[in-house]
Amino acid sequence: DTGVSQDPRHKITKRGQNVTFRCDPISEHNRLYWYRQTLGQGPEFLTYFQNEAQLEKSRLLSDRFSAERPKGSFSTLEIQRTEQGDSAMYLCASSRVPEEQYFGPGTRLTVT
Amino acid sequence: GENVEQHPSTLSVQEGDSAVIKCTYSDSASNYFPWYKQELGKGPQLIIDIRSNVGEKKDQRIAVTLNKTAKHFSLHITETQPEDSAVYFCAASLTGFQKLVFGTGTRLLVSP
Numbered sequence: 001d002t003g004v005s006q007d008p009r010h011k012i013t014k015r016g017q018n019v020t021f022r023c024d025p026i027s028e029h030n031r032l033y034w035y036r037q038t039l040g041q042g043p044e045f046l047t048y049f050q051n052e053a054q055l056e057k058s059r060l061l062s063d064r065f066s067a068e069r070p071k072g073s074f075s076t077l078e079i080q081r082t083e084q085g086d087s088a089m090y091l092c093a094s095s096r097v098p099e100e101q102y103f104g105p106g107t108r109l110t111v112t
Numbered sequence: 113g114e115n116v117e118q119h120p121s122t123l124s125v126q127e128g129d130s131a132v133i134k135c136t137y138s139d140s141a142s143n144y145f146p147w148y149k150q151e152l153g154k155g156p157q158l159i160i161d162i163r164s165n166v167g168e169k170k171d172q173r174i175a176v177t178l179n180k181t182a183k184h185f186s187l188h189i190t191e192t193q194p195e196d197s198a199v200y201f202c203a204a205s206l207t208g209f210q211k212l213v214f215g216t217g218t219r220l221l222v223s224p
Contacts, residue, residue: 004155033210042116042201042214043156056210091155099144099205101212103155 002026004104006092012110013082020078021107025094032075033101034067036060037089043103049075082111114139116204118215125192126223133218135202136184142204145185146212147176150199160187192222 005024013019025032030051035043046065048056051072061067064082069075079086089108093101115138125131137145143164148156162169162176162185169176173192178185189196199219203212 031210035212040217042118042203042217043212044214045211048210058211093155098210099212100146100158100161102158103148105153105155 004092004094004102006090006104006107008107009105010108010110012112015082015084015111017082018078018080019082019109020076021090021092021109023075023077023092023094023104025074025092026096026102029094029096029102030072031095031098031101032069033093033095034075034077035091035093035103037091037106038087043091046077079109082109084111087111114142114204114206114213116202116213116215118202118218120218121216122219122221124221124223127192127194129192131189131192131196131220131222133187133200133202133220134184135186135204135215136182137204137213138183139204139206140180140183141206144205145176145178146203147174147187148201148203148214150201150217152198156201189220192220194222194224196220197222 007022032049034046037043049069064080067077089106091106093103095101118135146161150156175188199217202215
């Protein structure tokens with residue numbers, strides 16, 4: 001399977017803990033995106049990388065959130081001091097050309 | 113910023129009928145309009161897209177139409193099948209901006 005992969009698929013954590021998610025894009029795609037999706041809503045953009053450079057960040061990405069793509073391949077999204085409002089599906093997408101984004105299966109985060 | 117509205121929120125059809133989902137966007141500079149299908153527990157799957165220099169695009173049983181003047185675009189599914197049942201999202205983006213702005217989704221139920 002050469003699609004976008006994400007790990008873990010599910011994460012349950014207690015409020016105040018830190019969590020880290022990983023995304024592996026399609027191999028020839030140099031663009032990588034993170035979105036957040038809450039129940040009954042469409043995905044909302046969080047941040048975008050072209051190769052290893054983080055070029056755009058949403059205001060949704062508070063200072064508790066940090067994303068990296070150190071070698072221009074996989075990416076990690078870390079949430080520090082999680083809050084119940086962080087409970088959501090975190091989606092990663094990648095693209096070779098602008099705009100045509102292909103999504104992974106997502107990581108569902110539950111903060112208790 | 114861009115805002116995308118999507119209707120209806122739910123749509124029930126009989127197998128073999130056609131289904132139409134409509135979206136409107138606010139920013140006249142938007143020029144890329146993809147449609148995604150999301151099944152339960154999975155990430156969004158790109159099913160068709162259209163750019164602003166084209167009025168209509170078709171791929172087998174699905175088609176998308178774009179009216180730039182009215183700032184709306186629609187997804188048409190003909191000869192619906194039970195496996196078409198899913199949540200469908202429209203989205204829009206501007207050239208030079210990487211993020212997709214999504215609608216709120218339409219839950220399509222195709223009954224045998």
